[in-house]
Amino acid sequence: xxxxxxxxxxxxxxxxxxxxxxxxxxxxxxxxxxxxxxxxxxxxxxxxxxxxxxxxxxxxxxxxxxxxxxxxxxxxxxxxxxxxxxxxxxxxxxxxxxxxxxxxxxxxxxxxxxxxxxxxxxxxxxxxxxxxxxxxxxxxxxxxxxxxxxxxxxxxxxxxxxxxxxxxxxxxxxxxxxxxxxxxxxxxxxxxxxxxxxxxxxxxxxxxxxxxxxxxxxxxxxxxxxxxxxxxxxxxxxxxxxxxxxxxxxxxxxxxxxxxxxxxxxxxxxxxxxxxxxxxxxxxxxxxxxxxxxxxxxxxxxxxxxxxxxxxxxxxxxxxx
Amino acid sequence: xxxxxxxxxxxxxxxxxxxxxxxxxxxxxxxxxxxxxxxxxxxxxxxxxxxxxxxxxxxxxxxxxxxxxxxxxxxxxxxxxxxxxxxxxxxxxxxxxxxxxxxxxxxxxxxxxxxxxxxxxxxxxxxxxxxxxxxxxxxxxxxxxxxxxxxxxxxxxxxxxxxxxxxxxxxxxxxxxxxxxxxxxxxxxxxxxxxxxxxxxxxxxxxxxxxxxxxxxxxxxxxxxxxxxxxxxxxxxxxxxxxxxxxxxxxxxxxxxxxxxxxxxxxxxxxxxxxxxxxxxxxxxxxxxxxxxxxxxxxxxxxxxxxxxxxxxxxxxxxxxxxxxxxxxxxxxxxxxxxxxxxxxxxxxxxxxxxxxxxxxxxxxxxxxxxxxxxxxxxxxxxxxxxxxxxxxxxxxxxxxxxxxxxxxxxxxxxxxxxxxxxxxxxxxxxxxxxxxxxxxxxxxxxxxxxxxxxxxxxxxxxxxxxxxxxxxxxxxxxxxxxxxxxxxxxxxxxxxxxxxxxxxxxxxxxxxxxxxxxxxxxxxxxxxxxxxxxxxxxxxxxxxxxxxxxxxxxxxxxxxxxxxxxxxxxxxxxxxxxxxxxxxxxxxxxxxxxxxxxxxxxxxxxxxxxxxxxxxxxxxxxxxxx
Numbered sequence: 001x002x003x004x005x006x007x008x009x010x011x012x013x014x015x016x017x018x019x020x021x022x023x024x025x026x027x028x029x030x031x032x033x034x035x036x037x038x039x040x041x042x043x044x045x046x047x048x049x050x051x052x053x054x055x056x057x058x059x060x061x062x063x064x065x066x067x068x069x070x071x072x073x074x075x076x077x078x079x080x081x082x083x084x085x086x087x088x089x090x091x092x093x094x095x096x097x098x099x100x101x102x103x104x105x106x107x108x109x110x111x112x113x114x115x116x117x118x119x120x121x122x123x124x125x126x127x128x129x130x131x132x133x134x135x136x137x138x139x140x141x142x143x144x145x146x147x148x149x150x151x152x153x154x155x156x157x158x159x160x161x162x163x164x165x166x167x168x169x170x171x172x173x174x175x176x177x178x179x180x181x182x183x184x185x186x187x188x189x190x191x192x193x194x195x196x197x198x199x200x201x202x203x204x205x206x207x208x209x210x211x212x213x214x215x216x217x218x219x220x221x222x223x224x225x226x227x228x229x230x231x232x233x234x235x236x237x238x239x240x241x242x243x244x245x246x247x248x249x250x251x252x253x254x255x256x257x258x259x260x261x262x263x264x265x266x267x268x269x270x271x272x273x274x275x276x277x278x279x280x281x282x283x284x285x286x287x288x289x290x291x292x293x294x295x296x297x298x299x300x301x302x303x304x305x306x307x308x309x310x311x312x313x314x315x316x317x318x319x320x321x
Numbered sequence: 322x323x324x325x326x327x328x329x330x331x332x333x334x335x336x337x338x339x340x341x342x343x344x345x346x347x348x349x350x351x352x353x354x355x356x357x358x359x360x361x362x363x364x365x366x367x368x369x370x371x372x373x374x375x376x377x378x379x380x381x382x383x384x385x386x387x388x389x390x391x392x393x394x395x396x397x398x399x400x401x402x403x404x405x406x407x408x409x410x411x412x413x414x415x416x417x418x419x420x421x422x423x424x425x426x427x428x429x430x431x432x433x434x435x436x437x438x439x440x441x442x443x444x445x446x447x448x449x450x451x452x453x454x455x456x457x458x459x460x461x462x463x464x465x466x467x468x469x470x471x472x473x474x475x476x477x478x479x480x481x482x483x484x485x486x487x488x489x490x491x492x493x494x495x496x497x498x499x500x501x502x503x504x505x506x507x508x509x510x511x512x513x514x515x516x517x518x519x520x521x522x523x524x525x526x527x528x529x530x531x532x533x534x535x536x537x538x539x540x541x542x543x544x545x546x547x548x549x550x551x552x553x554x555x556x557x558x559x560x561x562x563x564x565x566x567x568x569x570x571x572x573x574x575x576x577x578x579x580x581x582x583x584x585x586x587x588x589x590x591x592x593x594x595x596x597x598x599x600x601x602x603x604x605x606x607x608x609x610x611x612x613x614x615x616x617x618x619x620x621x622x623x624x625x626x627x628x629x630x631x632x633x634x635x636x637x638x639x640x641x642x643x644x645x646x647x648x649x650x651x652x653x654x655x656x657x658x659x660x661x662x663x664x665x666x667x668x669x670x671x672x673x674x675x676x677x678x679x680x681x682x683x684x685x686x687x688x689x690x691x692x693x694x695x696x697x698x699x700x701x702x703x704x705x706x707x708x709x710x711x712x713x714x715x716x717x718x719x720x721x722x723x724x725x726x727x728x729x730x731x732x733x734x735x736x737x738x739x740x741x742x743x744x745x746x747x748x749x750x751x752x753x754x755x756x757x758x759x760x761x762x763x764x765x766x767x768x769x770x771x772x773x774x775x776x777x778x779x780x781x782x783x784x785x786x787x788x789x790x791x792x793x794x795x796x797x798x799x800x801x802x803x804x805x806x807x808x809x810x811x812x813x814x815x816x817x818x819x820x821x822x823x824x825x826x827x828x829x830x831x832x833x834x835x836x837x838x839x840x841x842x843x844x845x846x847x848x849x850x851x852x853x854x855x856x857x858x859x860x861x862x863x864x865x866x867x868x869x870x871x872x873x874x875x876x877x878x879x880x881x882x883x884x885x886x887x888x889x890x891x892x893x894x895x896x897x898x899x900x901x902x903x904x905x906x907x908x909x910x911x912x913x914x915x916x917x918x919x920x921x922x923x924x925x926x927x928x929x930x931x932x933x934x935x936x937x938x939x940x941x942x943x944x945x946x947x948x
Binding site: 057059060061062063064065067068071072075076174175176177178180181182183193197226229230232233234236237240241244245276278279280281282283284285286287 | 654655657661664665667668774775776777778828831832839914917918920921922923925926927928929932934935937938939940941942943
């Protein structure tokens, strides 16, 4: 069982050392690590050059964006399963082994995993997917075997984030999956289309990665800059593509997808610079007007682990008004 | 503009005879100077103009050390040397002047000014002067040892010639080939004197000897060279050797100048041209290509072949062919497309100018040396040559076709540079044309500063975005006539496939429009014009099954542009695309957006039809997932 771990970096500097070591020290030995250097300055390049390990491939590109770098990784990956890690995060030592065991046992082509989250305060928190994991486990115990449609709905309720899943390369090829070039908030498109193409999904309990909220460093998603606009484009294309997939008629999955997208859309509107709020709202309204109205029908079967369905439904009405 | 007050004191009133010498008063480098000089009004004006237009602005804009040795080559009566020595009291100025009467005036002026930091030597540099036994200067100080001085003044004579209308200036002449009445014998120093003196700054006014002096300086640690060139000298003569001390120079010739400033990366970027050849499975053509690039023999031009993960042995082939040629560098990378290969080559380049050539094409032998020359002497961000297309017929003979633009360039250019002539072309003109980036030389600092790269996720036509941005920012481009790039035509070429990759245009234009918004471009119409031309060209070559998707994509895009910028589209634009039914599609979409205000946010919209990756994702749904 060979894994391809795709790591992208742009000026992560010394932080990337830990991240790379967390992959090299995996207890499961069969993997390749693709580090796509998206035009970093010399600091980071020097650190990368220090690693001398046949399992690492460093691929430089001119600064062309996170999605482009991830896509380059997807183009070059040769593993049976693919996972991602950002250059400032780490994977748990058993991460690949845990996934490999599950794949052997179940033949799953998509595996969603838990993670740890290190924030400002002392205690290490579970990553945001914890309530979702608990929700899907409760439903599993209640009903025994869950149908794929229900599993997909829960998977869609997972945080659209790149570290929380292993995807078979077969899914990537079947679905021609790529990240949206020139857009941030890229994960929501990839996440949901991977789910749409999955045939068997498993959810793992163990923490498989750690998400670090860095205090002294601006993270991409933490700025008020114009990249906030990108969610409008990414979500727009996701709605367009998903509408053409037969899973569009899986109400729970469609609803969970909509909630995930609306949550991000609302969050970005709240974060973008005030100078751009009008323009943001204009574009968002136009995008929402152009998609299928069934996306706004979020029925009771939709997983709602965060309990924000009503808030988000109200938000969409306000935008469209 | 009166930095210099010019006052030529002529003969006293009432005397008829023309005096041999007159005195001028002028101000330069913050010094008021009275200078006695030959009574030649034209020459005096010329010296004053050079001070005003060359030497003063150069010295004003440099960080000149407090102390050093200045060598004034062609000092005449001390026009430059006297104010320089006065303005920089800790410098030592060595003046070379071979003409006896000018030399007398020079000495007279030095003593009149009371300057003790000037040494006058009655000699000129001559490439054929017999070698002298010259001790090298102690570079730690600014002292000239008595030994060195003694050697420099023990000169023998060599043959020089007077030059028409250049006053007292003398040019070195080959001893056997000078008309008798022009030839004069004067004390001469060999070029090795430059090494012995080891100056920190050179003022150059040496007609006929410029190239030889430049060449002699290539390995010398001279920090500043400033002067006038009296003839067109190949710029390569003034390129310091690769590991030489960085040098700032300013050499003016007519409307042109060679200038090297202290700027970002000055230390790490030598003044040369790198030609990046992106190569992917091009074994058949690569030798023809690289050989044509090397044919000019110009040592300032180097070829970087980027092997983009070829599988046909191209890389080994190139290594075998050029392994020991220090003008060819081979770098290898994992396959990632033409854009990534071009950027990769740029990362491996450490020089001031860069060009990007296709591995299956070739050039006139002098194309790039002429372009580099134009780039250096004009300082233009971008210079270009012409191009022609060619095919190879059954007998193996080349069949050339002129390019579409040949008909615009039938007259000689309005500007001359050595053997070539050129014209200035407005940057926006290249925005609307087809991408022809391979016949251009770009200044690297320009590309870096404007952040112009090949978009690596774009797997075809990535050069269009590059060209568009170059056109937008370059202001004027020097188009050099009579030299050509040879653009090979063959059926396998990207542009003839008519596949999904044509949809990259939407992605690229979306990025460009976002950039225009961000940077406040004042005129968006050239970009719109380019978009329309691209749509026309893409649609006409597109596979039939993709045409309806393209029409829809185009309508979505045009409406977005219209709603972003306001009134930029008209019926003529839509007709020119040649896309069937586009007017109806656009009309329909605009009607549904009647209440949507004009807003820059609109350009943030995205469509699955605007990126080939999205289209492939959509196609995978159609084929495999639908029941």
